[in-house]
Amino acid sequence: xxxxxxxxxxxxxxxxxxxxxxxxxxxxxxxxxxxxxxxxxxxxxxxxxxxxxxxxxxxxxxxxxxxxxxxxxxxxxxxxxxxxxxxxxxxxxxxxxxxxxxxxxxxxxxxxxxxxxxxxxxxxxxxxxxxxxxxxxxxxxxxxxxxxxxxxxxxxxxxxxxxxxxxxxxxxxxxxxxxxxxxxxxxxxxxxxxxxxxxxxxxxxxxxxxxxxxxxxxxxxxxxxxxxxxxxxxxxxxxxxxxxxxxxxxxxxxxxxxxxxxxxxxxxxxxxxxxxxxxxxxx
Numbered sequence: 001x002x003x004x005x006x007x008x009x010x011x012x013x014x015x016x017x018x019x020x021x022x023x024x025x026x027x028x029x030x031x032x033x034x035x036x037x038x039x040x041x042x043x044x045x046x047x048x049x050x051x052x053x054x055x056x057x058x059x060x061x062x063x064x065x066x067x068x069x070x071x072x073x074x075x076x077x078x079x080x081x082x083x084x085x086x087x088x089x090x091x092x093x094x095x096x097x098x099x100x101x102x103x104x105x106x107x108x109x110x111x112x113x114x115x116x117x118x119x120x121x122x123x124x125x126x127x128x129x130x131x132x133x134x135x136x137x138x139x140x141x142x143x144x145x146x147x148x149x150x151x152x153x154x155x156x157x158x159x160x161x162x163x164x165x166x167x168x169x170x171x172x173x174x175x176x177x178x179x180x181x182x183x184x185x186x187x188x189x190x191x192x193x194x195x196x197x198x199x200x201x202x203x204x205x206x207x208x209x210x211x212x213x214x215x216x217x218x219x220x221x222x223x224x225x226x227x228x229x230x231x232x233x234x235x236x237x238x239x240x241x242x243x244x245x246x247x248x249x250x251x252x253x254x255x256x257x258x259x260x261x262x263x264x265x266x267x268x269x270x271x272x273x274x275x276x277x278x279x280x281x282x283x
Contacts, residue, residue, distance in 0.1 A: 018086065019059035021073030022133050028060050031132050035099055035139075036088060057088070081135040085128075093141035097127055100139070106130040107181040108172075109165045113146045116162065123147075163208050163246040167198050170257050174264045175275040188212065188260070195267035196260060198246075207247055209233070210256060212263035214242040226255050 022028040029040055029048045038057060042049040047067075048060040063075040073080075090096050097111055109128035115121040125141040164186065168179040171188055179186040179198065188196035196212030211233040214222075219242050222230040226244070229251065233243035244256055265273060 015055065017056050017059060019061055019072075020081065020086070020133075020135060021063045021075075022060050023063060023075065024132070025060050025062050028132055031103065031105075032058060032060075034103055035096065035105065035129075035137070036090065037092070037096075037099070058086070078134070080133050085136050085138050086131070087138045087140065089124075089140050089142060091142065093125055093139060093145070096139050100127065100129055104181075107186075108136060108179070109168055112162065112165045114140075163251075164198055164200065166253065167210060167246070167256065167260070170260055174261070175268070175272045177264060177268075188263070190264060190268045190272065193267050195263040207245060210244045210246055210259070211236055211241055212244075212259055213266045214240060214259060214262060215266070216240070218242065218259060218262050222255060222259065226252050229255070 025045055025048050026043075029043075029050065032050055033039060036050070036052065036057070038050045038052040040048060041051040041056070046062050046065045049056055050058045050060070061072060063071075063073050100107070106129060107127065108130055109126070111125055111127045114124060114126050122140070122143045123146045124143050125146050127139050129137045129139070131137050168186065171177045171179045174190070177188065177190045177195075179188055184200040185202070186198035187194055188198065196210060199207070199209045199211060201207070202209070209231075219230075219240075222242060222244070229245050229248050231243040231245060233241050237243075242259065244259060246256070261276075264276070268276070
């Protein structure tokens with residue numbers, strides 16, 4: 001906590017102390033302690049308090065336990081935390097990213113600058129993760145710490161990370177679709193069935209690509225409208241999959257989105273396709 005933050009706390013007597021309902025209090029406590037470098041201030045299977053530098057930063061409560069206040073969440077109502085981001089500004093951001101990798105935490109959005117380019121906004125680095133229960137956790141470096149976004153300020157992985165972040169954002173708009181981290185890659189799935197891959201340096205090829213299911217008509221359209229971007233992926237091309245390079249100079253993201261939507265439609269169950277039609281997303 002900075003001197004200014006401590007002064008604010010003393011003056012206004014206010015401190016955020018969020019509480020989330022979890023499936024396994026002890027497992028979640030260990031996960032957050034390892035990720036944030038905080039410590040337990042309570043312990044147990046029903047309730048936990050996590051503190052950093054003597055300040056309470058997060059409370060964990062088991063779904064089934066009512067205590068004196070009654071139930072605070074429905075374990076069967078998923079996804080948990082819809083519309084909520086657990087957001088932590090953290091001074092040791094780079095170390096926290098490394099800790100997330102050791103935890104093999106699911107990455108929602110890899111390390112990226114906010115805003116992606118130019119001035120304005122918080123001008124910091126972020127990484128978006130999922131905790132063991134599926135809550136979205138955002139780690140952010142202090143405001144103003146991202147410099148001007150030039151190559152000298154950006155991490156070495158920023159180019160593929162930018163494509164990865166944008167592709168993951170498209171996937172999140174598809175009902176129940178997930179971008180599951182597999183090392184430097186993302187497995188694009190809906191209800192456990194894969195409809196695509198985001199590949200970063202696959203087998204050391206030094207390329208960034210999207211490979212996904214497709215129809216013959218889509219493959220012809222892509223070859224006609226994005227000749228420099230389209231390719232036939234190894235191992236999956238014979239199954240009717242198509243590949244799109246995401247490291248070329250001028251990416252047509254509307255075609256990427258159209259390809260992803262079609263791959264999703266070829267994989268998702270009918271009930272989810274109905275939800276997709278309700279969203280009226282362009283194809």
